[in-house]
Amino acid sequence: MPRNSRPAAILAIILISYFMILLDNSVIFTGLPSIRAGLDLSPTGLSWVQDAYVLVFGGLLLLGARAGDLIGRRRLFVIGLAVFGTASLLIGLAPTGWWMIAARALQGVGAAIVAPTSLALITAYFEGEARTRAVAWYAATAGIGASLGLLVGGALTDLISWRAAFLVNVPIAAAMIVGARAVLTETPRQRGRFDLVGALCATLGMGALVFGIIESGEAGWGSARVVAALVVGVLLLAALVLTESRAAQPVMPLRLFASRERSGAYAARALYMGAMIGFFFFTTQLMQDALGFTPLQAGLGFLPMSLVNFAVALAIPRLRTRMPDALLLAAGVLLTLIGMVWLSRAGLGGGYLISVALPMVVVGVGQGLAFAPLTTAGIAGVAPQDAGAASGLLNTAHQLGMALGLAVLSAVAAGAGAGLTGPAAVAEHVGAALTASSVLLAVALLVVLVVLVPTARSHRQQRSTAAEQPAVRATA
Template identity: 75%
Template sequence: MHSTAVQDTPRAAGNQTAILAIILVSYFMILLDNSVVFTGLPSIRADLELTPATLSWVQDAYTLVFGGLLLLGARAGDLLGRRRLFLIGLALFGTASLLIGVAPTGWWIVAARGLQGVGAAIVAPTSLALITAHFTGEARSRAVAWYAATAGIGASLGMLVGGALTAWISWRAAFLVNVPIAAIMIFAARRVLTETERRSGRFDVIGAVCATLGMSALVFGIMESTERGWTDPLTLSALTVAAALLIALVLHEARAPQPIMPLRLFSHRERSGAYATRLLYMGAMIGFFYFTTQYMQDTLSFSPLQAGLGFIPMTAVNFAVAMAIPRLAGHISGPVLLLAGVVVTLAGMAWLSRLDPDGTYLIAVALPMLLIGAGQGLAFAPMTNAGISSLSTEDAGAGSGLINTAHQLGMALGLGILVTVATSANDTAGVAGHVSAALTGSSVLLGLALTVVLLVVIPSRRAEPAHNDA
């Protein structure tokens, strides 16, 4: 099939507000479960009498399957139709949420979390690809801004929702709430969304196997590093297998007629810079959520619900700034907005990293959170737009999959690195000292993201003055 600009894909005849609402609610639902489990883990452990190893897999099973299957989920949407696969993903996610909510044992909840990861790996890339299929021009810019805002606030609201439902009802409610949401979204999507054009051709089996197993091994190795260390034989073995499979993937994709991960996606400097920036940025942000929660609960003596509420300043500012992006984009280029966002986030993270055992919530946490929220609100939409820049129709699914892969891989890699940094801190400094060290590491990752924006993203845009942000 010849390549045509993705902007030429026909719009759905239905109401575009309804289309966007379906996509965003579905995307928000899966993002929520990335973090909602954090506040419920102590209750899950007590209720199901889980060992520490099994408890860790309640989160890791979701992360591993989600990250490992993203490229496969994106490619399947191109071949089977994105609306059809979107519905399948929602059905899997809703079913898995029900199974988690009624889980009687540890192995049951771990298996159900893995199934939930399969649904998430389908919905995440398909939702962004559906935006490229149903929106054009300014409408797409606004849709991407909403999508970016959803990605930005999903983690912080996950903490709040998880803490509230666990405190008021049960940890099970935090998962069961997905069941009616998924059912409503399936019903609405069937009525509102139109099917995208299906691509004919063979499925890249070798590429799918290498991508899925390679990404899974990479995520697994990074996750194991947080418990065993980077020099542990199991960690090193997983990372070695991952490297071998991902190298094989690149070599195969260079020759495959219909690759699962077209290497031409990386030939565009702005897109490649956006993938790298997102990986580094999300690595820093997972440290922010993971360690700031510990500081609020262990040092400031917040309850899980209070810790969730503690993220509201960041969430509110993030959302407000993200909604202003379409107006700002009319006067300021995307790369400059991205640059400003990373700089402001870095300033907030550097401030937050100075916390100590005697700090107060207002000065040590809330005020730097305002900067982090504003920076994320500025950065996410232009980062997402850069990631889908100049994509053809045939590459829309794969491009969306790579954005989400960078997002998930960045969080897994960032957490592995930052846990190592935190544990290397002097024990005499207590929790605050470990959290400060980790957030200093987050600041370094943001510094690297800033370097990528300055050296890759902005120069690439200057080389293409006619580029359209939409």
């Protein structure tokens, strides 16, 4: 373990850098209508502004996590921040839609380095109770960053331009590079090589699936290019599993899936984030295009969720000392589901307070409860040599869940509201998408109840039995 003489400074650098990634992941949402108008993007093109980022982000996360083990996590952390900051500058200067989409993909490369490396640095620098607290703050940062990004994005878009929402990353990335070089010490480097074939299969396979699902909304499921993309995606993902089972140093060690707790956490996280991307992507369009909010008003419109999410995230460390993680997770997913179903009923006739703000509060409580247990379960029982791969796989489930979720929800929304135009059509699109988000959350809740809750109960019984055995032997 590297020297940890300044734990507060180390954790601050890690969390601020991760916060920047999560902030950028959601700051775009309140600027979507302005981006669409400014760059003359079609609905499909607008989807790719987000999916180009999350696809590259999610597809390269595993390689980014492995790279930290091989070349040193501090060095890679600084490289990732530099790439992310440069891409943010290019996005802020984008003259056309294709430039914007390409720069977003490059930004995904930087994010794929910073996100898993930040969690791996927590594993490297902290242990015991200190690591538990650090992971709780990391999880809280994920929820808060996603929520505050909407407010920051709305304010900058309304007061300056949507470009400012990306340019603000440049000085933050520069400051974190200086801080990382001054505070962090290099982690030990492991011998090995990159599993480039595995990383390419993951990225291209998921990309093909997402492309096919998005295109189905306009071309139909029977289209030759849609069918071809889906077939290629399935074949590449099958090749990924085959490659990883044979690779000496796989980018995605299949042994990580041997734990029911970790596998369940990956599945639940992907489903949960697939639903949440729909919440952010479509609710901002409901407020701006259907209810007539400005970007700043839309950002403020998310404030009920942001405030509640922040309060619950701060309370999570205390709640986890009184309640099992599995119970908190189940309650969190259930509350998110209730809020999403409620929000899916919002339309032109409902007011903001009852139809939007109150269900947002319920979703915010649910998200605040769910994130920390999901993160802990995703890295539970991981050996030190697999810390980077496990954190990468956790973030991969997060990002690819969003990419696939947005693709599915966009296809569902495209088929709704036939014959309608204007705000009425937007309301129908949003209602259909959020109903589909509710279905994803229902499946996530099923995974939690069937896989994670029984596994947690089994672990508690095993610990109780192990604690009783010494007492029995001593009595004998």
